[in-house]
Amino acid sequence: MRHAHTVEQVRAAEAALAPAPLMERAVAGLAAACARLLTRRRGRVYGSALLVLAGSGDSGGGALFAGARLAGRGAAVSAVLLDPGRAHPAALAALRAAGGRVTTDQEVGLADFSRADLILDGIVGIGGRGGLGPAAAVYATAPRAGLLVAVDLPSGVDADTGEVPGAALRADVTVTFGTYKPGLVVDPGAGHVGALHLVPIGLRPPQAPVEALQHADLAALLPRPATESDKYRRGVVGLLAGSERYPGAALLAVAGALRGGAGAVRYQGRPAEEVVRCHPEVLLTAGRVQAWVVGPGSGDDTPEALDDALASEVPVLVDADGLSELARRGPGALAGRAAPTLLTPHAGEAARLLGGTVTADQVAAARLRHARELAARFGATVLLKGSSTVVARPDGAVRVNPTGTSWLATAGSGDVLAGLAGALLAAGLTPWDAAPAAAYLHGLAGRLAAGEPGAPVTASDVAAALPAAWRDVAEGGRPGGAAGLGD
Ligand SMILES: NC(=O)C1=CN([C@@H]2O[C@H](COP(=O)(O)OP(=O)(O)OC[C@H]3O[C@@H](n4cnc5c(N)ncnc54)[C@H](O)[C@@H]3O)[C@@H](O)[C@H]2O)[C@@H](O)CC1
Ligand SMILES: Nc1ncnc2c1ncn2[C@@H]1O[C@H](COP(=O)(O)OP(=O)(O)O)[C@@H](O)[C@H]1O
Numbered sequence: 150m151r152h153a154h155t156v157e158q159v160r161a162a163e164a165a166l167a168p169a170p171l172m173e174r175a176v177a178g179l180a181a182a183c184a185r186l187l188t189r190r191r192g193r194v195y196g197s198a199l200l201v202l203a204g205s206g207d208s209g210g211g212a213l214f215a216g217a218r219l220a221g222r223g224a225a226v227s228a229v230l231l232d233p234g235r236a237h238p239a240a241l242a243a244l245r246a247a248g249g250r251v252t253t254d255q256e257v258g259l260a261d262f263s264r265a266d267l268i269l270d271g272i273v274g275i276g277g278r279g280g281l282g283p284a285a286a287v288y289a290t291a292p293r294a295g296l297l298v299a300v301d302l303p304s305g306v307d308a309d310t311g312e313v314p315g316a317a318l319r320a321d322v323t324v325t326f327g328t329y330k331p332g333l334v335v336d337p338g339a340g341h342v343g344a345l346h347l348v349p350i351g352l353r354p355p356q357a358p359v360e361a362l363q364h365a366d367l368a369a370l371l372p373r374p375a376t377e378s379d380k381y382r383r384g385v386v387g388l389l390a391g392s393e394r395y396p397g398a399a400l401l402a403v404a405g406a407l408r409g410g411a412g413a414v415r416y417q418g419r420p421a422e423e424v425v426r427c428h429p430e431v432l433l434t435a436g437r438v439q440a441w442v443v444g445p446g447s448g449d450d451t452p453e454a455l456d457d458a459l460a461s462e463v464p465v466l467v468d469a470d471g472l473s474e475l476a477r478r479g480p481g482a483l484a485g486r487a488a489p490t491l492l493t494p495h496a497g498e499a500a501r502l503l504g505g506t507v508t509a510d511q512v513a514a515a516r517l518r519h520a521r522e523l524a525a526r527f528g529a530t531v532l533l534k535g536s537s538t539v540v541a542r543p544d545g546a547v548r549v550n551p552t553g554t555s556w557l558a559t560a561g562s563g564d565v566l567a568g569l570a571g572a573l574l575a576a577g578l579t580p581w582d583a584a585p586a587a588a589y590l591h592g593l594a595g596r597l598a599a600g601e602p603g604a605p606v607t608a609s610d611v612a613a614a615l616p617a618a619w620r621d622v623a624e625g626g627r628p629g630g631a632a633g634l635g636d
């Protein structure tokens with residue numbers, strides 16, 4: 150599990166430790182990471198050109214100290230001070246003593262930026278507030294040939310939310326200290342991070358409000374049939390999906406549910422004939438169900454389907470047309486439910502559920518805030534789809550999905566996800582586990598289907614790749630197995 154802590158938590162954890170060893174460990178880790186990158190790129194540190202972008206805080210201080218170390222190993226280091234009167238005095242002195250060149254001239258800074266082999270972004274770290282000022286903002290778009298390494302987090306990304314209120318630097322590598330921050334794992338901020346490297350500095354932060362499951366976590370969560378299993382023990386999913394207009398949604402949701410390990414799928418909807426032709430395993434009879442999925446392409450049947458599902462005493466996943474109906478009814482529609490409810494909106498559906506006071510773009514730009522607000526309002530677990538899918542609980546806890554690819558943005562892939570998550574609910578996982586597990590497998594299946602460097606995939610391809618994703622997780626999670634994705 151990757152844990153991401155807020156600025157307040159990081160500062161409190163840092164306050165419990167002596168400042169000097171903290172800076173020492175961070176700088177040692179940062180300089181070592183840069184030395185590795187330079188060696189990989191140029192064969193050695195000696196003779197390489199390094200530029201430090203130094204702001205007024207400790208992020209700038211750490212970058213200047215690291216620059217001094219690399220100057221000591223023969224790199225030609227220059228630093229541009231973005232807030233000249235307030236640069237970290239001791240770090241500045243160390244860089245000068247090591248032979249580094251310091252400038253406040255932005256023209257010189259931009260010229261060095263274009264030529265450097267490696268640039269250290271120490272403009273701001275967790276103390277950054279609002280968008281970058283104009284002097285720093287030019288580096289967000291200025292041309293460069295070298296690698297950009299963000300110190301703690303890319304400047305311009307909000308550490309607590311992943312929001313990017315203005316210009317922000319785009320890093321090739323981010324070297325973060327002590328613990329991950331939400332802004333490093335939630336888009337749009339996460340899209341600026343590049344490869345993420347954690348330097349331990351001895352922090353002991355409290356429980357993280359945001360976490361990201363990794364391969365081993367998934368391997369522990371995924372249900373496996375025991376020798377005495379039968380289809381009911383594995384879980385039966387009821388699907389209220391598809392319509393004459395959208396038969397495909399039913400087929401794809403069924404495909405997701407079957408490959409999500411459901412013992413059986415009971416289907417209720419108009420295109421039943423097509424469903425059975427494509428998936429002869431599906432049951433059309435009424436009977437016991439351990440979780441309902443309602444909404445993918447369910448069209449005019451939605452209000453009745455939603456009534457039936459919500460009246461049941463088993464977990465219910467509401468998706469697509471079910472969410473539009475729920476938006477019309479409001480949060481009160483879930484008030485009487487004892488069993489859990491999982492909502493799986495994309496940004497547009499989330500905006501509607503929030504009463505139309507925000508746009509889909511605003512939801513996507515502030516994913517944590519809106520997912521949490523929705524979960525609290527509806528008293529349900531919310532899986533907000535899109536780049537870096539987030540799962541929020543009504544108490545504000547969040548799980549961010551680290552897998553996925555934008556190739557998944559294809560019609561019907563959400564239907565596969567709904568069926569898959571429904572199967573995991575029917576197997577007995579709570580929405581808090583089922584939702585991120587489904588997002589993880591779905592994202593991994595998307596990556597496997599798209600391949601490397603990537604090619605268009607269909608929702609059916611994603612469903613077909615689910616068994617491979619499942620196996621990949623099971624193998625990677627075994628001690629000594631393949632390295633987990635994103636580890
Ligand atoms: N404490 C330590 O020993 C170390 C801290 N480091 C990093 O330093 C950061 C914490 O240091 P600070 O608290 O000084 O915070 P920052 O380094 O983020 O600097 C905050 C300062 O930057 C200015 N600032 C805020 N928003 C700005 C904006 N939008 N544009 C331009 N300037 C802006 C303000 O004057 C503010 O005081 C963390 O990210 C931490 O990882 C590491 O670099 C190295 C070791
Ligand atoms: N830019 C993106 N990056 C990664 N995943 C994405 C992106 N856009 C969409 N997705 C994923 O693709 C799926 C699309 O689902 P949805 O919007 O419901 O589409 P549909 O209704 O056509 O099935 C979701 O799993 C979502 O998280």
Ligand SMILES: [K+]
Pocket residue numbers: 208270271272273274299300301302303304
């Ligand atoms: K930074």
